[in-house]
Amino acid sequence: MPPDEQSFPSVWTRPHPQRREQPALNREQIVAAALELLDAEGIDALSMRKLGTRLNAGATSMYTHVANKDELIELVVDEVYGEIEAPATNDPEGWRAAITGCAHSMRATLLRHPWIVSVLGEAGLAYLGPNMSRLQEAMLAVFEEGSFTLQAANQATNTLMAYIIGISTSEAAWLTTLARSGRSEQEWADRLWPTALQAVEAYPRLRSLYAVQRAQSLSDARDDDFDIGLECVLNGVVARLAHHAAP
Amino acid sequence: MPPDEQSFPSVWTRPHPQRREQPALNREQIVAAALELLDAEGIDALSMRKLGTRLNAGATSMYTHVANKDELIELVVDEVYGEIEAPATNDPEGWRAAITGCAHSMRATLLRHPWIVSVLGEAGLAYLGPNMSRLQEAMLAVFEEGSFTLQAANQATNTLMAYIIGISTSEAAWLTTLARSGRSEQEWADRLWPTALQAVEAYPRLRSLYAVQRAQSLSDARDDDFDIGLECVLNGVVARLAHHAAP
């Protein structure tokens, strides 16, 4: 070690590390900080270096608590799933109200973190996460309360979750471009209007649908569309049950 | 220009470009090459440099035909949508068979290109692409044939596509990790079995579901699950129609 590299070998110039007075870094706070960063700036802005600086840590300090960026994302995804209100068994308003409430909570959660839909297709074993397991089990229990068999409850859960994930994907895509534009939903739609009209010029049904949509509030329309589709799915799974139960 | 930088100013050392004998680069072939690359190696492997070399071109040569990587991806997404068989009006087997066939084609297409679900949440205006517009208009027409009003047809289309996208997202996530593992579906599931059991240890309903699933072929089960959910959704939209039409 060359001894005289510092011109001022004083205590004051030396950085005085004093680590270990806080418990240093922690898997939970890493996940929490990643979630904040994702919500604030979107999926492209999540880099290990930015995450490090946000935690007053170096870029590579997270790798002792998390194996990968992919693994980190799996953790964050399950953290988001933890925000979904699981349906309550023995809901006084009945199983269907409980399921409907859970569906609303799930959509709201996914749209509160719209970046999530772009990682759902890669987070392969997401349904093994503790929060996802808990949620699934709760939904199965509620469907059983509605006198579904376990198999039927499973089918219903899968169909319902697929619907919610799918519609949230479309909505999140819209919300993301919206956020990037920096405008309000109506203003952005107005600006997009001529382009959209031109795109569907050759298609009369889409043309008249777009014309109707121009008159209404887009976010209300999205809420209504979700509710209508949800009713359809629930009616469908119930109908299947009745049909199979009483031959 | 300094004249004597080459020690051998011969014709043979000079690279002899001979461009312009083929029509050079082309938006369509760029999109086609990107699609090949994505199918072969997945979403993370698509880089402008790799795409360039695959086209015998430089890394930045695509930017005269495509503004962005994002724009390129939008083009590829619509290209994939173009593979979906639109339902035929006046199908001899009725509107429901036509819709069912289109749904099957859509699922098969998405699973043939499983990387697509990870970009659907970012490709904001994907439904303005020509192939997506065409597909939507065709589905609207077929639902109208089933005596849906245009509004009801739109609701049905949205719900149906949400279901298909959602379930394909889950399946694609599974297929992607499967492909990364390099094993067969059953072998990979067997290897995953103890981990899965441990993850759902506290949840009796999930436990017994997993136990049942262990006995059957996974890919057949996925096919059956899709069909059952599809029937539920279609029954649901039809039920809503009947309910509204005859008060």
Next chain:
DNA sequence: ACGGCCCACGCACAGTGTTCGCAAGCCGTA
């Protein structure tokens, strides 16, 4: 023969995920 245009490309820049080796604090043991 020459000027303008189009288009491919090498270079460069800022930034990415991740590996590796180093250093510093803490703990158990001699």
Next chain:
DNA sequence: TACGGCTTGCGAACACTGTGCGTGGGCCGT
């Protein structure tokens, strides 16, 4: 008390990424 091991943070480095800019070469109209 001294010392060796273990854990943990971190700087440097590597192989990449998307993309802006300037260059240069081939083509076409005059």
